[in-house]
Amino acid sequence: MSMYQVIARKYRPHTFSELIGQEHVRTTLENAISQQRIAHGYIFAGQRGTGKTTIARILARCLNCVEGPTANPCGKCSSCIETPLSGAPDVIEIDAASNRGINEMRELRENVRYSPSRDRYKVFIIDEAHQITNEAFNALLKTLEEPPEWAVFVLCTTESHKIPTTIGSRCQQFSFRSVDFQEVVSRMEWICGQEGITADPEALAVIAQAGEGSVRDSLSALDQAIACCGDNLGGQAVRDLLGMYSLASLERVTNGLEENSTSAMLDIVAELESAGKNLQHFCRELARYFRNLLVARITGKDTRLIPASGQEQVRMRDVAARFSEEDLTRWLQLTLDIYGQLQYSLQPRLHLELGLMRLVHAGRMKPIEDALRELTAAAPARTAPPAQQPPPAARPQSAQPQPPPVSRAISAPAVSRPAAPPPPPPPPAAARPAAPAGPLKDRLIAELKEIRAGAMTVQAVEDSQLIESPAGVEFIATRAAKMGLMSKDLDRALTKLMGRAVKATITINETAAAPPAARAAEDAGGAEEARQRALAHPDVQKFQEMFPESQVRGVRDLKEYEP
Ligand SMILES: Nc1ncnc2c1ncn2[C@@H]1O[C@H](COP(=O)(O)OP(=O)(O)OP(=O)(O)O)[C@@H](O)[C@H]1O
Numbered sequence: 001m002s003m004y005q006v007i008a009r010k011y012r013p014h015t016f017s018e019l020i021g022q023e024h025v026r027t028t029l030e031n032a033i034s035q036q037r038i039a040h041g042y043i044f045a046g047q048r049g050t051g052k053t054t055i056a057r058i059l060a061r062c063l064n065c066v067e068g069p070t071a072n073p074c075g076k077c078s079s080c081i082e083t084p085l086s087g088a089p090d091v092i093e094i095d096a097a098s099n100r101g102i103n104e105m106r107e108l109r110e111n112v113r114y115s116p117s118r119d120r121y122k123v124f125i126i127d128e129a130h131q132i133t134n135e136a137f138n139a140l141l142k143t144l145e146e147p148p149e150w151a152v153f154v155l156c157t158t159e160s161h162k163i164p165t166t167i168g169s170r171c172q173q174f175s176f177r178s179v180d181f182q183e184v185v186s187r188m189e190w191i192c193g194q195e196g197i198t199a200d201p202e203a204l205a206v207i208a209q210a211g212e213g214s215v216r217d218s219l220s221a222l223d224q225a226i227a228c229c230g231d232n233l234g235g236q237a238v239r240d241l242l243g244m245y246s247l248a249s250l251e252r253v254t255n256g257l258e259e260n261s262t263s264a265m266l267d268i269v270a271e272l273e274s275a276g277k278n279l280q281h282f283c284r285e286l287a288r289y290f291r292n293l294l295v296a297r298i299t300g301k302d303t304r305l306i307p308a309s310g311q312e313q314v315r316m317r318d319v320a321a322r323f324s325e326e327d328l329t330r331w332l333q334l335t336l337d338i339y340g341q342l343q344y345s346l347q348p349r350l351h352l353e354l355g356l357m358r359l360v361h362a363g364r365m366k367p368i369e370d371a372l373r374e375l376t377a378a379a380p381a382r383t384a385p386p387a388q389q390p391p392p393a394a395r396p397q398s399a400q401p402q403p404p405p406v407s408r409a410i411s412a413p414a415v416s417r418p419a420a421p422p423p424p425p426p427p428p429a430a431a432r433p434a435a436p437a438g439p440l441k442d443r444l445i446a447e448l449k450e451i452r453a454g455a456m457t458v459q460a461v462e463d464s465q466l467i468e469s470p471a472g473v474e475f476i477a478t479r480a481a482k483m484g485l486m487s488k489d490l491d492r493a494l495t496k497l498m499g500r501a502v503k504a505t506i507t508i509n510e511t512a513a514a515p516p517a518a519r520a521a522e523d524a525g526g527a528e529e530a531r532q533r534a535l536a537h538p539d540v541q542k543f544q545e546m547f548p549e550s551q552v553r554g555v556r557d558l559k560e561y562e563p
């Protein structure tokens, strides 16, 4: 005879003991009631569908039970029976979303002045309280400043920051938290039992995940699932219905990332498209997945922070262990960016493809610790070369003699000048064209003049000795020539000349004649020399290749650190 009642309403708790989650709210209110310390104003703030209105009604029921105020209402008196049905005369529910104006609040103020018509308290439950207008808030404030003894206000809101502090400071505030995944699952198991519905554990897990900690959203999704699948809820059917993705399908992305495969990403998008999936929805699920992987990686054990069953958590930990925290963080950030872009995109497919390929490119950066470990492992014992030996012509790629070791050989104070931007990395050997004939220096000077480079640069090249190697071109120059060699013109000319980006390194030749002014600054010169030697060191160069964005900010004598 009765119409179908949605599960969320049918199973709205009428007593504290039926609640899940919100233990802190529950115990504080239970204590206050049993100690008869009832406030005139309460603010229930927090995520939607987590029990604000429900607890407001439970509070009203506790206050007005004929046997009350009591934390355990009798359940038989008129107030106990009528309050949950919104039929109690002294429980006034106001939806501020539709009654937000000053007139309504004036009416309310009038109403407050009259004593309860039947019960002990007049309880005003104001839903969506953040929507009240400023004038109306002022009217409410007057009431809260001098409330009649029988008045209790409960302001429910999902946006507590929009409640004026003048109001907030006159109320007791409770923040409602999203309800634990496992508790929501158990609650739904119980409800399914009551309703005679069988459900796969997986189906309920998917529904709870879709609810994101909101009990109402989960119960609505459960309604939807029952409407669609009947009395038997299967995991896959529910997943399809709610547009959720299995771990297996999300793992295709992480597999693609592990294999550095952009084509895997294109395949994934193509399949989503042909299955008619909402790409933005997929992206949201992917972001959640990365977030869960990150949490799994950080905590390393089962945690309530991940809304998933124990089995699924194990699986996520396995995947997460294959990546670094930094990788996962970066991917999460990028996925959120894609999600944002998809919101406005007219070409969602293109955006998602581009975005997923970007994940591949951004991925798998070496953690700095690993890089350092490799460096130290690779460094063989070296001996210092004789003094005044001309700087080496070759760079690490070649098997030429090693330049002077940097460790402990540098005896210079710290230099704290910012380094020039790092030169572009040398291309792979196969891409290198044969250099055209003629002395490099002459061709370079001609090229510099061709592109109208600065006179200082031309002069500096003329004054330098050039050594070409597979790794680039080394300029051995006086200190005075250095500024000219650091110019962009030189990079451009070299690039044009060689047909590719070329790494130019500068080595200061101490034996070359230096102008008197430079001699005066002998100390600074020592520092500069140390700096150049440090920059020329293969470990430093290798490091700069690994981390192209890195800069040498200072060179310090390791002896300073010796005990
Ligand atoms: N803590 C809870 N324990 C048990 N059931 C809950 C809980 N919170 C919410 N529910 C279920 O969700 C439904 C909606 O809850 P309620 O109206 O209290 O949410 P709300 O926090 O007021 O949400 P909104 O911010 O959207 O108004 C309830 O009818 C009940 O079935």
Ligand SMILES: [Mg+2]
Pocket (backbone or CB within 6 Å): 052, 053, 054, 127, 156
């Ligand atoms: Mg509510």
Ligand SMILES: [Zn+2]
Pocket (backbone or CB within 6 Å): 064, 065, 066, 067, 073, 074, 075, 076, 077, 078, 079, 080
């Ligand atoms: Zn009662």
